[in-house]
Amino acid sequence: MEKTLFSVRGMTCSSCVNRVEKKISKIPGVHSVNVNLAANQAQVSYDNRVAEPKHIIEAIEGIGYSGNVIDDTNEVDVSLEQEKETKKLKKDFIFGAILTSIVLIGSIPHMFLGWGDWVPSFMSNPYWLLLLTSFVQLGPGWRFYSNSYKVLKNKSADMNVLVAMGTTAAWFYSGAMTLFPTTLSNIGFPYQLYYDVTTVITTLIILGRYLEAKAKGETSSAIKKLMNLQAKTATVVRNGNEVEIPVENVIINDIIVVRPGERIPVDGEVIKGKSSVDESMLTGESIPVEKEVGSEVIGATINKTGSFTLKATKIGKDSALSQIIRLVNEAQGSKAPIQRVVDKISAYFVPAVVILALISFVVWWAIGPEPAFIVGLTSFISVLIIACPCALGLATPTAIMVGTEKGAENGILIKDAASIERTNKVTTVVLDKTGTLTDGKPTVTDIITSHTFSEVELLKLVASVEKVSEHPLGEAIVQEAKNRQLNLQDPDTFEAVTGHGLIGTIDNKEILVGNIKFMNDHNVTNHEMKQIAEGLADQGKTPMFVAVNGEYAGIIAVADTLKNDTVPAIKALKSMGIKVIMLTGDHYRTAKAIAKEAGIDEFIAEVLPEHKAAEVKKLQEGNEVVAMVGDGINDAPALAQADVGIAIGTGTDVAMETANITLMRGNIMSVVTSLKLAKSTMHMIWQNLGWAFGYNVVLIPVAAGILYPFIGIFLNPALAGAAMAFSSVSVVLNTMRLKKFKSVTL
Numbered sequence: 001m002e003k004t005l006f007s008v009r010g011m012t013c014s015s016c017v018n019r020v021e022k023k024i025s026k027i028p029g030v031h032s033v034n035v036n037l038a039a040n041q042a043q044v045s046y047d048n049r050v051a052e053p054k055h056i057i058e059a060i061e062g063i064g065y066s067g068n069v070i071d072d073t074n075e076v077d078v079s080l081e082q083e084k085e086t087k088k089l090k091k092d093f094i095f096g097a098i099l100t101s102i103v104l105i106g107s108i109p110h111m112f113l114g115w116g117d118w119v120p121s122f123m124s125n126p127y128w129l130l131l132l133t134s135f136v137q138l139g140p141g142w143r144f145y146s147n148s149y150k151v152l153k154n155k156s157a158d159m160n161v162l163v164a165m166g167t168t169a170a171w172f173y174s175g176a177m178t179l180f181p182t183t184l185s186n187i188g189f190p191y192q193l194y195y196d197v198t199t200v201i202t203t204l205i206i207l208g209r210y211l212e213a214k215a216k217g218e219t220s221s222a223i224k225k226l227m228n229l230q231a232k233t234a235t236v237v238r239n240g241n242e243v244e245i246p247v248e249n250v251i252i253n254d255i256i257v258v259r260p261g262e263r264i265p266v267d268g269e270v271i272k273g274k275s276s277v278d279e280s281m282l283t284g285e286s287i288p289v290e291k292e293v294g295s296e297v298i299g300a301t302i303n304k305t306g307s308f309t310l311k312a313t314k315i316g317k318d319s320a321l322s323q324i325i326r327l328v329n330e331a332q333g334s335k336a337p338i339q340r341v342v343d344k345i346s347a348y349f350v351p352a353v354v355i356l357a358l359i360s361f362v363v364w365w366a367i368g369p370e371p372a373f374i375v376g377l378t379s380f381i382s383v384l385i386i387a388c389p390c391a392l393g394l395a396t397p398t399a400i401m402v403g404t405e406k407g408a409e410n411g412i413l414i415k416d417a418a419s420i421e422r423t424n425k426v427t428t429v430v431l432d433k434t435g436t437l438t439d440g441k442p443t444v445t446d447i448i449t450s451h452t453f454s455e456v457e458l459l460k461l462v463a464s465v466e467k468v469s470e471h472p473l474g475e476a477i478v479q480e481a482k483n484r485q486l487n488l489q490d491p492d493t494f495e496a497v498t499g500h501g502l503i504g505t506i507d508n509k510e511i512l513v514g515n516i517k518f519m520n521d522h523n524v525t526n527h528e529m530k531q532i533a534e535g536l537a538d539q540g541k542t543p544m545f546v547a548v549n550g551e552y553a554g555i556i557a558v559a560d561t562l563k564n565d566t567v568p569a570i571k572a573l574k575s576m577g578i579k580v581i582m583l584t585g586d587h588y589r590t591a592k593a594i595a596k597e598a599g600i601d602e603f604i605a606e607v608l609p610e611h612k613a614a615e616v617k618k619l620q621e622g623n624e625v626v627a628m629v630g631d632g633i634n635d636a637p638a639l640a641q642a643d644v645g646i647a648i649g650t651g652t653d654v655a656m657e658t659a660n661i662t663l664m665r666g667n668i669m670s671v672v673t674s675l676k677l678a679k680s681t682m683h684m685i686w687q688n689l690g691w692a693f694g695y696n697v698v699l700i701p702v703a704a705g706i707l708y709p710f711i712g713i714f715l716n717p718a719l720a721g722a723a724m725a726f727s728s729v730s731v732v733l734n735t736m737r738l739k740k741f742k743s744v745t746l
Contacts, residue, residue, distance in 0.1 A: 001031060002048040005329055006056060008040055009081065010065040010147065012209075014346035014393030015158035019151070021343075023059045027051055034335045038397035038732075040082065041070065043333030064150025070329070071317075082213070089210035092140035096203035099132050100196075106132075107196035126178040129195040137171055141202040157350040159389050165354070166384035167201050170194035170717065173377060190371035194381075194717070201385055201721030208725025212390070215732040229281055229300040230321060234265035237309075254312040258303045266299040266312045267319045273308030277301050282320065283411035283664040327413050327662075331404040332397070334416035338685065339396040349389045353700070357383035360704040368705075375705075378714055382703035386720035390728035391695060395688035398735040403681030410743040411664035412674050419660035423644045423678035425625045429573055429671065430616060430638075432630035433584035433591070434472060436648055437598055437668065438560040440631075442473055444480035445541055446557035448532055456486065458554045462546055464489040465504035465511050469496060473544060474513075476558045499585055499608035501544075512547040515587065519545045519552075526552035537589030540597060562598055569668035570599045572744060576675065579624070583612055583638070612638035629671055646671060673743045684738050688731045695727045 008020055017035045020042060024033045029050025034043045044056055053069050060067035106123035122128055137145075144167070147160035174194045177184055181191060234247050237255040247265045250256070255271070258264055264277070276288035279301045288304050291297055297310055298320045316322065335343075357380045365376035400417045407414045414420060434440055447455045463481035466474035467488055481488060491504040491511075500521075501514015512522055516533060519525070524547040532555055533543040541557040573580050582603040584591050591605035604615055612628075616638050619626050628635065628642035631649070639645030639659050647659035648666055663670040703715045 001045055003043065003045045003330070004053055004056070005070040005333060006042045006044060006053075006060065006067050007070050007081070008035065008042050008060055008065050008067045009085065010150075011035075011037055011040060012147065013037070013159040013389040014343060015151075015156065015350050015389055016065070017393055018343055018347045019063055019154065019156050019158070020060060020065065023063050023154075024056055027055050027059055030056070034333050036333045036335075036397045036401075037393040038401050039329075039332050041329070041333050042067070043330060063154045064147065086210065086213040089206060089213055092143075093203065093206045093210050096136050096140040096199070096206055099136050100199040100203045103129055103132050103136075103199045104196050107193065110193050111196070126174075126193060129193065130175050130178050133171055133174070133195045133198050136199045136202055137167065140206050141167065143206075144202070157354070159350070159387075162350060162353060162384045162387055163201070163205055165357075166381045166717070167198050169377065169384075170198040170201075170381050174198065188373075190374050192371070192374045197381065197717045197721075200718040204718075204721045204725045205385075208729050211725075211729045212394070212732055215729065215736060229263070231263040231265040231300065235259075248316070250312055250315055252312055252315060256310050256312060257307065258297075258310060259307050260303060260305055262303050264297050264299055264301050264303060264310070267314035268297055268299075268310035268312045270295045270297060270308050271311050273306055275306035275308050276304045278304055282324065324408060324413060327415065328404050328408050331414050331416050331419075332401045334400075334418065336396055336400060336417035336421045336685070338421065338689070339417070342392055342396060342689065346389055346392050349387070349392070349696075353383065353387040356700065356704060364705055368708075375714060378717060379703065379705045381717040382715045382720040383700060385717055386699050386703040386715070386724050388692070388696060388724050388727040391692035391731045392689075394728055394731045395692045396685050398732050399681050399684040399688060399738060402735055402738040403677060403684075406738065406741045407661075407674070407677055410670070410673055410677075412670060412677065413662040413664065414674075415660045415662075419644060420678045420681050422625070423627065423661065423675060424682040426578065426627045426644055426675060426678075428579040428581060428619055428624040428626050429675075430581045430583050430619070430626055430628045430642070431600075431668070431671075432612075432628075432635050432638075433582055433586060433594060434560060435631045435666075436629055437566050437582065437594070438562055440472060440560065442476040442542070442558040442560035444476055444556060445559045446536060447554065448557070449554035450526070450552055452551070453548070453553050456484070458546060459484070459556070460486045460488065461506060461509070461511055461548065461553075462513055462544075462556060464506055465491050465494065465502065465513060467491075468494050468504075469502055471496070471502075472560075473542060473558050474502075477544075477556060499610075509548050510550070513544055516543075516545060519547060522547065522550070524550060524552055529555060533587070534589055537587050538593055540590060540593030542586055542590050562594070563667055565667045565669040566598050569672050572669070572672045573675070574599075576672075578675070581619070583607055583615060583628075585609065609635070610637065613641040616641045627671075627675075629668075646674065669744055676744060677741060680738060680741055684735055688734060691734065692727070692731060695723075699723060 011017065014037065017037050020035045021033045024030055024042065024044060029047040031045040057067050102123065105119055106129050108119055109124045144160045144164040148164040151158050151161060177191055177193060185191060231247050233244050234250050235242050235244050235257045236250065237257065242257055250266050256265060256268065270291050270293055272293065274292040277291050277297060278288050279298060282298055282301060291308065300321045360383050361376040361380035364379050365372050368375040400420065403420055404414050431437055447459055449455055449458050459481055463478045467478045468491060489506055491506050493505045495503045501512060501518040504511050512524065516530065529545060529552055536543045536557045541559045544556045544558060546553045546556060570580055580600050582591065582595050582600045584605055585607055586605055588605040591603050595603040607615055612635060616626050616628055626642045627644040627646055628638045629646045629648060630639055639647060644661065645659040646661045646663060648663050661674050703720050705714050708714055
């Protein structure tokens with residue numbers, strides 16, 4: 001299954017979104033389509049054996065829009081195209097505003113008898129006003145006719161149709177009254193000119209479109225900044241010489257020299273030198289990270305102090321930066337469940353408004369005050385113009401865009417819009433212990449031996465077996481042996497028993513290392529070892545039992561310290577009313593000690609990795625909405641089972657595919673930030689939807705004349721145009737307040 005992002009230019013409201021989605025979804029092989037009005041993008045999943053990008057582009061263009069594939073090569077071009085459209089709207093507004101000002105002045109004698117004596121007679125000449133209005137309608141306003149034609153040709157309707165119908169009704173009536181005043185008066189049509197209304201509405205809506213496009217452009221500023229951070233060149237060692245080449249010419253395994261102050265060109269591994277690197281543009285962490293031989297570095301981050309040499313490991317679309325941009329783009333192109341409900345409502349919006357406008361016209365012409373036809377026509381125009389499907393279409397995607405980008409700025413990568421909505425509902429956070437609550441770098445604290453072995457002998461045996469293991473506790477034992485400068489042997493045999501321990505042989509000695517259950521399974525018993533282990537566990541240490549040739553040989557205790565932000569993060573989660581549970585494979589007593597130190601009231605201990613998902617499921621069956629926080633590798637099944645999987649990663653080691661949210665900072669406080677960001681984003685969505693629905697529910701009846709029986713007034717169509725332009729702009733501007741969101745810190 002292929003997933004591709006397409007730009008879709010020419011969309012103006014949620015009706016456009018529905019039309020594009022329906023058209024693309026009919027293509028054979030297409031699995032799913034998500035169209036984002038705010039980003040002017042379509043995210044399409046399809047079977048590449050059946051469908052091709054050109055089929056999707058043809059479908060987009062077939063219904064009157066322009067589209068193309070967005071990838072690493074043209075992402076900037078797409079952005080420039082949007083900027084070009086914004087400039088065109090600005091130019092059209094200025095042109096329309098100049099002509100509209102002249103039309104307004106010229107219309108004063110026609111609107112207010114006796115008040116316009118100071119207006120030059122040629123300016124108030126109806127033929128002059130018709131000419132200027134025609135320039136506005138066929139110049140800046142032509143976009144509404146062009147878009148309406150494309151839409152109607154495909155047997156649909158959108159906001160362009162509403163605007164075109166409203167302004168054309170006013171323009172044509174005024175034109176007919178100017179060209180044939182006597183004929184129309186004789187058959188009962190009252191003399192009335194709407195040139196001011198026509199030009200004001202057209203110009204105001206173009207102003208609204210311009211302000212909306214400008215604000216929408218600002219919502220994606222974070223991604224544009226990320227795109228611009230990529231280094232342009234790299235100093236590569238070729239044939240023993242340093243050569244500066246364009247970064248796109250770098251290949252895997254190239255040796256690259258990075259000097260102080262330079263941006264790191266590509267992802268790689270340090271092979272010589274050391275330095276500190278500013279990774280804030282990716283992780284949000286302001287403190288530079290120390291790098292030495294063997295350290296991973298990320299392309300586009302900044303080398304601060306020393307020089308170093310790296311070997312290129314990831315380039316182009318495989319780099320961390322490209323993956324982050326892709327992930328954020330996909331998140332912005334996805335839809336929250338609430339948006340799908342809005343889209344269904346929007347599908348019926350335009351036809352309903354046209355019907356309501358016609359009913360309003362007929363009713364007021366039949367029973368309205370004199371001149372009844374003018375009252376009916378005014379109501380008809382006002383209803384068409386004031387209705388705003390744009391606000392409904394922008395309410396959710398603009399908030400999702402800003403929310404996901406604020407996350408990216410703070411090292412929080414959100415997979416899709418649905419993840420934001422689910423995160424907002426989380427009631428329980430389940431935290432893995434090792435590497436999540438703790439540093440994940442345990443150290444040896446105690447070596448307790450039987451009378452058979454000395455401390456050094458026991459450590460040497462166990463470390464020799466553990467050196468081929470990848471378990472963090474085993475690494476701690478090996479590191480302790482290295483610290484003591486012990487010479488380790490290679491084991492003759494080695495077998496790891498997941499969640500229990502390991503078996504190895506050295507010099508014909510069978511060595512067992514593992515938990516007490518592992519010892520019991522192999523009939524290793526000792527009356528002291530359980531008591532000693534309980535004492536160590538009460539101190540938060542993990543006891544690892546050792547047996548040699550079936551006999552108890554001792555205990556090596558290892559402790560993993562809490563991260564410095566663990567305690568305040570747990571307090572913050574509790575203050576939000578969220579239940580916090582620690583899930584660990586550790587012995588009950590060890591888990592209890594760690595939980596107490598961290599301030600966690602509830603924990604589940606002695607859980608094998610493959611059983612963690614089952615524990616998450618139990619909580620869900622108890623009506624809890626669960627967020628599982630883990631390293632994204634050992635905890636993959638639990639992350640997938642949870643309502644929200646949150647993977648803690650550092651640098652390029654992130655589990656983007658497994659988790660709903662990936663934290664590039666390796667701390668728990670980012671979990672708090674994620675939850676607060678989700679709540680802020682959903683709060684903004686509900687605010688926007690409340691405004692968008694409220695605006696239409698209240699003002700469409702006002703435009704239809706509901707106030708006339710009570711206070712004797714009808715809404716001026718020009719005011720309807722101003723209100724319509726303001727509605728969509730206000731939604732976008734309201735969303736921009738989310739840009740002030742700050743990450744939670746210690």
